[in-house]
Amino acid sequence: MEFIKAFIVGGLICVVGQVILDNTKLTPAHILVIFLTAGVVLGGLGIYEPLVKFGGAGATVPIVGFGYSLSQGAIEGAKSKGVIGAFTGGLTANAGGVAAAILFGYIMALVFKPKTKS
Amino acid sequence: MLDGVKKLGMQSVKFQNPPSILSTYSIVGPKEGEGPLKDYFDLILEDDMWGQESFEKAESKIQEETIKSALSNGNLTNKDIDYLLAGDLLNQIITSSYTARQLNIPFYGLYGACSTMTESLSLGAMLIDGGFAQKVICATSSHFSSAERQFRFPLEYGSQRNFSSQWTVTGAGATILSAEGNGPYITYATTGKIVDMGIRDATNMGAAMAPAAMDTLINHFNDTGFSPQDYDLIVSGDLGSIGKSIVIDLMQEKGYALSDNFTDCGYEIFDSKEQDTHAGGSGCACAATVFNGYIYKEIMKGSFNRVLLVATGALHSTTINQQGESIPSIAHAVTIDINKA
Numbered sequence: 001m002e003f004i005k006a007f008i009v010g011g012l013i014c015v016v017g018q019v020i021l022d023n024t025k026l027t028p029a030h031i032l033v034i035f036l037t038a039g040v041v042l043g044g045l046g047i048y049e050p051l052v053k054f055g056g057a058g059a060t061v062p063i064v065g066f067g068y069s070l071s072q073g074a075i076e077g078a079k080s081k082g083v084i085g086a087f088t089g090g091l092t093a094n095a096g097g098v099a100a101a102i103l104f105g106y107i108m109a110l111v112f113k114p115k116t117k118s
Numbered sequence: 119m120l121d122g123v124k125k126l127g128m129q130s131v132k133f134q135n136p137p138s139i140l141s142t143y144s145i146v147g148p149k150e151g152e153g154p155l156k157d158y159f160d161l162i163l164e165d166d167m168w169g170q171e172s173f174e175k176a177e178s179k180i181q182e183e184t185i186k187s188a189l190s191n192g193n194l195t196n197k198d199i200d201y202l203l204a205g206d207l208l209n210q211i212i213t214s215s216y217t218a219r220q221l222n223i224p225f226y227g228l229y230g231a232c233s234t235m236t237e238s239l240s241l242g243a244m245l246i247d248g249g250f251a252q253k254v255i256c257a258t259s260s261h262f263s264s265a266e267r268q269f270r271f272p273l274e275y276g277s278q279r280n281f282s283s284q285w286t287v288t289g290a291g292a293t294i295l296s297a298e299g300n301g302p303y304i305t306y307a308t309t310g311k312i313v314d315m316g317i318r319d320a321t322n323m324g325a326a327m328a329p330a331a332m333d334t335l336i337n338h339f340n341d342t343g344f345s346p347q348d349y350d351l352i353v354s355g356d357l358g359s360i361g362k363s364i365v366i367d368l369m370q371e372k373g374y375a376l377s378d379n380f381t382d383c384g385y386e387i388f389d390s391k392e393q394d395t396h397a398g399g400s401g402c403a404c405a406a407t408v409f410n411g412y413i414y415k416e417i418m419k420g421s422f423n424r425v426l427l428v429a430t431g432a433l434h435s436t437t438i439n440q441q442g443e444s445i446p447s448i449a450h451a452v453t454i455d456i457n458k459a
Contacts, residue, residue, distance in 0.1 A: 028277040114273035116263045
């Protein structure tokens with residue numbers, strides 16, 4: 001059941017992206033930024049939280065989930081450390097993901113070479 | 119017309135001693151080598167890196183080998199050539215400059231984006247007819263991967279391609295023009311003006327370039343007195359399926375019926391359904407390989423007597439495009455005729 005819920009939530013988020021991509025002039029990079037910012041706003045307003053509770057990884061793995069996590073970290077930081085915490089909290093909450101992205105990106109760049117798409 | 123003045127009408131020239139095409143050569147990458155025109159290219163690469171360590175170096179090798187092979191096809195050496203006119207898509211036209219570094223031929227670098235083939239043929243023909251040269255090489259190249267990462271996305275980035283987007287042709291084409299020869303000849307050239315209809319979408323080049331193609335076609339017909347029916351083939355450079363149908367519609371509105379004798383190199387070079395290239399081929403090598411491969415060989419076989427090649431170029435850069443500017447486009451046309459007049 002958890003898998004199905006994650007599939008539905010994650011899938012619907014991607015459908016929104018696909019519909020925007022197919023029907024507007026926006027590029028994938030635009031959509032990436034819009035989704036991330038939307039995650040911050042929805043997270044800050046508390047709207048995204050129910051989606052995370054329902055869909056789990058389906059809501060946290062897409063880039064919107066990264067935005068959500070930034071907002072939650074900033075709120076937590078502000079609560080415990082004040083204004084400074086609002087600045088540090090977002091990155092602290094995402095430190096694991098960011099470090100993993102850098103490490104794996106670096107290893108992949110060492111191991112593989114880009115090839116022509118076909 | 120004054121004696122010695124070769125300008126014809128607003129934008130065209132008629133060559134008094136039309137330069138002859140002495141030899142051509144074309145090299146394409148593996149994907150183009152699987153396309154509908156595969157039998158016409160002189161060399162199909164199995165590996166688009168061609169043993170080089172980067173896509174840019176590979177593109178330069180492709181252009182260099184194309185020029186060298188065109189020379190040997192015509193039983194010529196670099197000493198026989200007065201000028202090399204070449205261009206490509208990469209910043210500072212590095213492909214052509216690094217190719218010219220190897221060739222020891224006086225070199226003019228051109229930037230006309232994907233219109234470079236007809237830009238170089240026009241200027242090469244003018245140099246010869248003007249008496250400034252006996253033999254000239256006109257060449258251009260593009261490479262999918264070097265263009266992709268300069269103009270679009272890093273190759274590592276797995277984004278979806280827009281349905282209006284086109285596929286940059288990997289390859290190069292070279293034409294050697296000579297003051298003497300048995301044809302086919304370059305008899306007319308029409309120089310394009312920049313036409314910009316305000317299109318900003320860099321994934322829809324065909325639509326951006328179509329009005330430029332129309333403008334050059336109409337000026338060509340007005341200046342020369344030809345009608346579309348005087349040509350066995352009218353072929354644009356890289357408008358793709360979208361741009362091609364826009365040009366047909368625009369010309370129809372202006373009272374010119376482009377019918378079965380009109381097509382587009384980008385439309386012909388790939389099988390868009392089988393090869394997933396969406397709107398078709400693009401890049402300098404698109405018009406260059408189709409002209410030096412397919413069109414030249416069909417002219418020599420006798421299938422076409424008179425061809426109008428209209429290569430189209432989108433003269434933007436990613437920087438100015440990101441600042442919201444639209445895409446200035448251009449099209450240059452040359453007439454290739456088996457007869458001198």
